[in-house]
Amino acid sequence: MNSPVAYLDPVFGVTSALSKVDRAAHELRRGDALIIQSTSGNFAVIAAEAVSDPLLLNLQAHDANNWHLVVTGQRAVRIGFEVDAQDSVYQLKAKQPVTTKSVQELVDPTISLNADTDSQAHSWHIDTGDHIDGAAVLLLKHAGLLPACVVVPLKDRMLQDSVCIAEADIRAGISEQRETLHIVSRARVPLEDAENVEIVAFRPEDGGTEHLAIIVGQPDLNQPVMIRLHSECFTGDLLGSLRCDCGSQLRGAISLMAATEGGILLYLAQEGRGIGLINKLRAYQLQDSGLDTVDANFDLGFEEDERDYMPAVQMLKHLNVRQVRVLTNNPRKVNALSRLGVNVVERVAHVFPANRHNRGYLMTKGTRGGHLFDLSSLKEHG
Numbered sequence: 001m002n003s004p005v006a007y008l009d010p011v012f013g014v015t016s017a018l019s020k021v022d023r024a025a026h027e028l029r030r031g032d033a034l035i036i037q038s039t040s041g042n043f044a045v046i047a048a049e050a051v052s053d054p055l056l057l058n059l060q061a062h063d064a065n066n067w068h069l070v071v072t073g074q075r076a077v078r079i080g081f082e083v084d085a086q087d088s089v090y091q092l093k094a095k096q097p098v099t100t101k102s103v104q105e106l107v108d109p110t111i112s113l114n115a116d117t118d119s120q121a122h123s124w125h126i127d128t129g130d131h132i133d134g135a136a137v138l139l140l141k142h143a144g145l146l147p148a149c150v151v152v153p154l155k156d157r158m159l160q161d162s163v164c165i166a167e168a169d170i171r172a173g174i175s176e177q178r179e180t181l182h183i184v185s186r187a188r189v190p191l192e193d194a195e196n197v198e199i200v201a202f203r204p205e206d207g208g209t210e211h212l213a214i215i216v217g218q219p220d221l222n223q224p225v226m227i228r229l230h231s232e233c234f235t236g237d238l239l240g241s242l243r244c245d246c247g248s249q250l251r252g253a254i255s256l257m258a259a260t261e262g263g264i265l266l267y268l269a270q271e272g273r274g275i276g277l278i279n280k281l282r283a284y285q286l287q288d289s290g291l292d293t294v295d296a297n298f299d300l301g302f303e304e305d306e307r308d309y310m311p312a313v314q315m316l317k318h319l320n321v322r323q324v325r326v327l328t329n330n331p332r333k334v335n336a337l338s339r340l341g342v343n344v345v346e347r348v349a350h351v352f353p354a355n356r357h358n359r360g361y362l363m364t365k366g367t368r369g370g371h372l373f374d375l376s377s378l379k380e381h382g
């Protein structure tokens with residue numbers, strides 16, 4: 001098959017699955033059609049966020065019965081379909097011609113906040129998604145986009161100048177990203193709360209998402225090392241947002257490590273529990289209209305927590321850390337580390353006073369997220 005993009009070059013070698021995933025993700029973010037190649041044929045995929053009237057008009061003129069919209073089970077349930085919500089994808093086929101506005105209202109609850117959405121489910125046929133739809137959703141999540149897209153089987157056609165990716169490369173590239181982290185640079189960076197700090201930067205082979213380890217003091221690697229898995233939070237860590245507890249947890253962990261036996265804070269590029277900053281801001285908008293942090297994720301089509309802790313495990317391995325004491329209130333972090341082979345000898349609570357903006361968020365973490373908080377203390381202080 002002739003691929004529009006040359007992945008094989010005698011001088012520069014074969015492009016890895018991960019590089020292909022990154023290119024494909026950028027193509028979707030730009031709103032261009034990406035071609036997914038598989039044993040069942042070639043499929044054009046366009047992020048639902050990028051749907052436009054000309055695209056829909058063309059589709060409805062040339063491929064009327066041949067295209068579908070992909071949504072996750074979480075979103076399908078929110079739209080009104082009675083299907084399995086978790087870890088599933090569905091195909092929606094329009095019963096009559098649709099507009100950009102109706103597609104956007106279907107996939108983006110922040111757009112449909114004030115819209116009459118009762119008729120949404122009635123305008124579409126629903127069917128279980130296939131492996132192409134599943135791979136497309138993986139890629140959309142990787143790109144930080146809403147997990148919804150238009151898919152058009154191409155039969156014998158190819159699209160000129162489009163980037164192509166094999167379905168198998170999507171899955172291989174995403175797991176390669178988790179498993180090939182290596183150290184690319186490190187430097188001493190004295191901090192206000194801890195003078196003796198070294199930052200170690202990790203990158204997957206062939207580029208991709210970078211993560212940091214912040215080594216505070218000189219932890220004894222022959223003893224259990226105090227660590228924190230801290231997921232990036234631009235709003236809390238950098239701006240001091242009062243909507244969450246991330247800023248206090250970040251500074252608090254570094255201060256504690258500096259004042260005690262030292263430790264390692266793994267700063268993971270997993271903004272918004274893995275849904276990305278833009279989607280987190282969408283989730284905040286939904287929370288301002290009454291949803292809690294878990295339902296806001298579901299409404300956007302995501303799972304409650306999209307994080308993967310394999311990068312953290314890889315970093316610990318590179319830093320020769322074998323046994324850990326984890327600063328966290330989140331039992332899922334402890335379970336994930338243990339499942340991935342890290343010896344967790346202790347969980348150390350990491351609670352900070354609530355304020356009037358984050359009290360509801362922290363309560364939800366305790367009641368729905370399984371976080372180990374003393375809920376009565378959240379009610380009283382802050």
Ligand SMILES: Nc1nc2c(ncn2[C@@H]2O[C@H](COP(=O)(O)OP(=O)(O)OP(=O)(O)O)[C@@H](O)[C@H]2O)c(=O)[nH]1
Nearest residue numbers: 230231232233244270271272273283293328329330
């Ligand atoms: N999707 C979503 N993400 C949020 C929200 N509020 C904060 N976050 C993100 O949640 C993550 C915070 O995670 P962590 O600090 O690792 O905390 P945790 O899972 O609550 O567990 P701890 O270790 O106890 O802090 C960061 O990536 C934040 O950006 C929200 O309302 N919605």
Ligand SMILES: [Zn+2]
Nearest residue numbers: 233236244246
């Ligand atoms: Zn935060």
